[in-house]
Amino acid sequence: MTTTAEVGASHGHALHHHGHSPVHRLPAHTKIVALLVFVLAVVATPRTTFWPYAAHLVALLAAVRASRVPFPYLAKRLVVEVPFVVFALLMPFIATGPRTAVGPLHLSEAGLWGAWALLAKGTLGVLASLLLAATTEPRDIIAGFERLHLPQPLVQIMSFMIRYLEVVTGELNRMRIARASRGFQARSLRQWPALGATLGALFIRSYERGERVHLAMLSRGYAGRMPTLHVLTATRAQWVLSGILPAVAVTVCAAGMVNA
Amino acid sequence: MTTPVLDVRGLAYAYPDGHQALYGVNLHVHQGERVALLGPNGAGKTTLVLHLNGILTAGAGTVAVSGLSVSKDTLQEIRRRVGIVFQDPDDQLFMPTVHDDVAFGPANLGLRGDALEARVRRALEQVGMADFADRPPHHLSFGQRRRVAVATVLAMEPEILVMDEPSSNLDPASRRELADIVTSLDVTVLMVTHDLPYALELCERSVILADGVIAADGATRDLLGDADLMARNRLELPYGFDPSFVAPRR
Numbered sequence: 001m002t003t004t005a006e007v008g009a010s011h012g013h014a015l016h017h018h019g020h021s022p023v024h025r026l027p028a029h030t031k032i033v034a035l036l037v038f039v040l041a042v043v044a045t046p047r048t049t050f051w052p053y054a055a056h057l058v059a060l061l062a063a064v065r066a067s068r069v070p071f072p073y074l075a076k077r078l079v080v081e082v083p084f085v086v087f088a089l090l091m092p093f094i095a096t097g098p099r100t101a102v103g104p105l106h107l108s109e110a111g112l113w114g115a116w117a118l119l120a121k122g123t124l125g126v127l128a129s130l131l132l133a134a135t136t137e138p139r140d141i142i143a144g145f146e147r148l149h150l151p152q153p154l155v156q157i158m159s160f161m162i163r164y165l166e167v168v169t170g171e172l173n174r175m176r177i178a179r180a181s182r183g184f185q186a187r188s189l190r191q192w193p194a195l196g197a198t199l200g201a202l203f204i205r206s207y208e209r210g211e212r213v214h215l216a217m218l219s220r221g222y223a224g225r226m227p228t229l230h231v232l233t234a235t236r237a238q239w240v241l242s243g244i245l246p247a248v249a250v251t252v253c254a255a256g257m258v259n260a
Numbered sequence: 261m262t263t264p265v266l267d268v269r270g271l272a273y274a275y276p277d278g279h280q281a282l283y284g285v286n287l288h289v290h291q292g293e294r295v296a297l298l299g300p301n302g303a304g305k306t307t308l309v310l311h312l313n314g315i316l317t318a319g320a321g322t323v324a325v326s327g328l329s330v331s332k333d334t335l336q337e338i339r340r341r342v343g344i345v346f347q348d349p350d351d352q353l354f355m356p357t358v359h360d361d362v363a364f365g366p367a368n369l370g371l372r373g374d375a376l377e378a379r380v381r382r383a384l385e386q387v388g389m390a391d392f393a394d395r396p397p398h399h400l401s402f403g404q405r406r407r408v409a410v411a412t413v414l415a416m417e418p419e420i421l422v423m424d425e426p427s428s429n430l431d432p433a434s435r436r437e438l439a440d441i442v443t444s445l446d447v448t449v450l451m452v453t454h455d456l457p458y459a460l461e462l463c464e465r466s467v468i469l470a471d472g473v474i475a476a477d478g479a480t481r482d483l484l485g486d487a488d489l490m491a492r493n494r495l496e497l498p499y500g501f502d503p504s505f506v507a508p509r510r
Contacts, residue, residue: 139356139396159356166398167350212351219313219344220365220416221336227367229360229376 015077015133022241023067024135027234028144030242035132037246041253042124047117052256056124059248060131069134074127081126088115088122138162140232147232156226164209172202263327264288265420265448266312270321272472273307281307283472284321289420294442294449296459296480299469300494305452308469309422312450313342326419340369343418347425349405353397358389358408361397365416383415384408387441403434407441420448427455456484456497460506468493481506 023031038060045052064071092102095111102112132141139162146155175198186195234242266289274280281304289295299305310316311323314330323330325341346352355361359380366379384390387407397405406426413421426442427435435458442449442462453459459466459480466480470493476483483489484503490496497503 142356160354163354163356163396163398164350209351212346212348213354215310215315216344216346216352217354217364218315219339219342219346220412221339221368222364223336223368227364229363229367 015130016137017069017073017134019068019135021066021068021135023063023131026135026238026242027147027232028136028140029147029232030234030238031132031136032141032144032148034242034246035128038128038249039125041246041249042121042128045121045253045256046260047113047120049256049260052252053120053124055252056249059245059252060124060128063245064127064131067131067135069131074130074134077130078123078126081122084118084122088118091115091118143230143232146228152225159226160213164206167209168202168206171205172198175202262291264290265293265326266450267324267327268308268311268321269323271308271311271318271323272320273311273316274319281472282311285469285472285474287467287474287477289448289450291419291448292446293465294451294463296463296466297450297452297469298454298456298459298466298483298493298495299475303469304472305469306424309344309424309450309452312420312422313339313344336369340416341419343413343416343421345406345409345413345421345423345426347428349397349402349409352409352412353405356396357393358384358395358397358400359393361408362393362412362415365412369416379415379417383411386414386445387411388437401434403430403437406430406434406438410438410441414445414447418447420450421445422450422452424452425454426451427453427458456495457501457506460484460503468495470494 042053042056045056061071064074091114092107092111095108095114097108097110099106100109100112101107136144139159142155142159142162145158146152179194179198184191184194186192266287268285268287271282271285272280273282285304285308287308297305297308307316311318311330312325314323314335318330325338328334328337328341330338353361355364362380362383363376366376371379380393381390384393387410389404389407389411392400392404392408397408400408410421410423410426423442426438430438439458439462442451449463451459451463463480465478466476466483467474468476468483468489475493476486476489481503484497
């Protein structure tokens with residue numbers, strides 16, 4: 001049974017970084033559990049001490065190192081965090097409570113602590129998620145969720161999303177080209193109705209495609225449940241290996257709580 | 261006379277909005293035949309096809325596959341016996357990899373393990389796509405996806421293969437490759453198509469569906485050569501194509 005990326009498989013997804021490191025080879029469900037425990041430990045770490053966060057970062061960077069995914073590759077994808085960074089930067093200005101002087105500015109103390117916690121916890125969480133996405137094929141992540149007994153409808157929705165993302169973006173792109181070929185340029189607000197109509201048409205098309213896919217599934221004997229084709233298994237050694245990072249994080253978190 | 265693989269009698273159907281699509285269709289297809297289902301747009305071809313495996317339920321009349329009539333209780337077995345290849349392979353291929361997609365049908369029939377793997381391998385070999393088992397479908401060319409769509413149905417070992425517009429959107433080489441695959445298969449075929457030369461190449465017999473009834477049923481060469489019949493049913497041969505100049509099928 002083949003569950004990991006093997007010869008002949010292609011790797012077209014933007015987040016996945018093809019490789020054969022020990023981290024890549026871990027079964028998906030062990031990595032999902034590791035990510036979940038790591039993030040919970042980071043979130044639970046008291047924000048009033050700084051060193052535990054440095055320790056979390058060092059441990060995570062060690063895992064990145066072990067995965068042989070180049071750090072710039074992950075760093076570029078960290079931009080997904082930008083909206084949260086903006087919010088974090090605003091917090092010291094808009095939060096209430098006692099104020100403190102930082103250079104020429106008078107900033108809210110609670111806001112500063114909130115911004116620090118959001119930035120630190122957010123960055124660690126996003127980086128860890130990116131590491132999972134970079135070292136695991138999308139279909140393996142889904143198989144991992146299935147193995148962890150996530151409800152079937154959620155697993156199916158995710159699976160269909162990955163399968164049809166490119167079909168739908170391809171359709172959207174063809175509609176954009178057809179619009180542009182008739183001289184359309186989205187320059188001002190007045191042109192927004194055309195964009196709205198495009199999205200409406202895309203919705204209808206996708207809905208109709210959903211119905212056709214369902215017919216095709218029924219025609220091949222679908223009766224409400226996807227057959228389980230790959231059962232992921234993990235050896236004790238793989239669980240131990242995937243457990244190193246979360247174990248470190250939980251220890252650091254506990255130490256931080258004792259010290260705080 | 262043996263039991264026909266496909267036995268459609270007096271089939272009539274009206275859509276829930278009242279539009280009547282079929283007005284009493286009679287059609288028999290026997291084992292080993294390859295039959296082309298011809299007809300203009302809106303003649304009811306797709307509606308007829310969706311009755312063959314019970315997706316639509318007949319308003320009047322009956323459909324039987326190898327003697328088993330289509331009803332609520334027989335749906336699972338009917339859907340094994342009738343394999344429909346839909347027109348858009350993106351509708352048919354929805355699993356993360358080619359292998360998983362071909363395995364979907366037989367797994368729904370209860371196959372597991374080695375038996376399932378053997379089915380998948382054989383079906384992919386039949387369409388020449390065995391090397392692509394681990395690929396995601398959206399990374400294949402259109403012609404390759406069409407072939408995989410055929411494999412997803414072959415894996416269920418159907419008694420009749422129903423293909424909806426098999427040659428649409430294919431480049432000439434892919435179109436010919438698919439024809440080679442169809443002729444190499446030992447299976448009964450019903451092929452819905454507007455591609456009349458393709459029908460002549462692959463199917464000895466054709467039926468014309470027009471306005472919800474079978475308007476003609478006979479040798480493909482004779483039907484395509486009957487200019488009046490063709491014109492009455494809005495069927496036209498491509499420019500410069502004359503069926504009488506084509507060598508008989510081997």
